[in-house]
Amino acid sequence: MLLTHEHEELRRTVERFCREQLNPYVDAWEEAGDFPAHEVFRKLGDLGLLGLTKPEAVGGAGLDYSYSVVMAEALGACRCGAVPLSIGVQTDMATPALARFGSAELQQEFLAPAIAGEMVACIGVSEPSAGSDVAAIRTTARKDGGDYVIDGGKLWITNGAQADWMCCLASTSDGAPHRNKSLIVVPMRTKGVSVARRLRKLGMHASDTAQVHFDGVRVPQRHRIGDEGQGFTYQMLQFQEERLWAAANALRGLDNAIADTIEYTRERRIFGRSVLDNQVVHYTLAELQTEVEALRALVYRATGLYVAGQDVTQLASMAKLKAGRLTREVSDKCLQFWGGMGYTWDNPVARLYRDGRLASIGGGADEVMLSIISKIAGTLPRGQA
C-alpha cells in the first residue's frame, strides 16, 4: 500500500479530531460507561469521515479501502479503545454490505444518514447461543404479506443502546445454514425491539454493548440487503473489512503504549539508574517495536491486495490474529515495566490491557482466525469448522 499526500492529509485530520474532540472527554466517558455517539458522529459526518469508501451518490467520498485503513490506524490516537470501536462499527462493520448490495432506496434511507452522522448503526450477528458459529444463529425473519416478522435476539451489540438501526443477520428460510440467511435493516425504534440490558465489561467502558430482543418485529421486505439467502455470504465479505479495520486500529495503541513506557522507564530510577537502562527493558521494547512494524507491514500488504481486487480473507485473518496476540503481549509486557503504576486504573497501558483483550475475541476469536487460515491453507480436516 502506497501512502500518498491525500492519505497523510486524512491521517492528520483524524489525529486532530482525536486530540481536540475526543481525548479531552475520554476519561469522563469511560467513567460514565457511555459516550454521546450521535453528537460525535455528527461532527465526524461534517468532516466527511464516516463515508470515505462509500459511494458518492449517498454522500460518501468513493475512495478505495486504503483510506479506511489509514483512518482506522489514525483513530488509535484516541486515548481509549471504546470510541474508535464504535466508529469502526459505523464505518466498516455495519455498513459495507448495505453499500455493496443494498437497493438505492435502502441506501438513501439508512446509509446516507449514517454517512452524514445523523444515524447511528450497529451490526447484529452474535447471539447468546451463537458467536463463533455464525451459521448457528436462531433469530428468524418469517415472511408475512409484504413484511418480515423477526423473532429472536442479539447479544454483545456495540452501539446497541444508542443505535437507530441494526444490520441484522436472520434466517429467512429453513434451508441449509449457509444459504438460508439474509441481512435485514431493522430500525431500532420499531415495535417489538427492546434493548434488554447494557453489559458491564472488562474494558471498552465508553462503548455501549447491549443485548437486544426481537418480539414479532415487523419490517418491510424491502429492508432486506441484496438477495434473500445471501446474508451469510455477505456477512463473511463484510468480515474481511471488519478484520482489516481491527488490525489497523490496533497499531497506534501499541505504538503509544511502547512510547509511554519508554518515557516512564527513562525517568523512573531504581538501583541508581533508570529502569530503561536495564538491557532486559530496552531490548524487550525494541523487540515489541519490531513486532508492531511487522504487523503494520502485514496490514498494509493485505490492504494493497484488497484494493487491487484480490480476496484477502487469509491475510486479513492473519492480521486480525496477530493484532490480538500482539496487543496482549505489548500491554502485558509494558504494564510490567511500570510496576505498581501500571496496576492503577487510569494508567494508559492498563487501559490498553483491558480494552485490547477484546481483539482476540470480538469479530471472530483467535481460534476462528486459525481455522480460516488452516482452511485456506488446505490443512483443516474435512468437515471441521
Ligand SMILES: Cc1cc2nc3c(=O)[nH]c(=O)nc-3n(C[C@H](O)[C@H](O)[C@H](O)COP(=O)(O)OP(=O)(O)OC[C@H]3O[C@@H](n4cnc5c(N)ncnc54)[C@H](O)[C@@H]3O)c2cc1C
Ligand atoms: C465488547 C464486545 C463487543 C462486541 N460487539 C459485537 C457486535 O457489535 N456485533 C456482534 O454481532 N457481535 C459482537 N461481539 C461478539 C463477538 O464477535 C463474539 O463474542 C465472538 O465472535 C465470540 O463468540 P462467543 O462470545 O459466543 O464465544 P464462543 O463462540 O462461545 O467461543 C468461545 C471460545 O471458544 C473458542 N473457539 C471458538 N471457535 C473455536 C474453534 N474452531 N476451535 C477451537 N476453539 C474455538 C475460542 O477461544 C472462543 O473464544 C462483541 C463482543 C464483545 C465482547
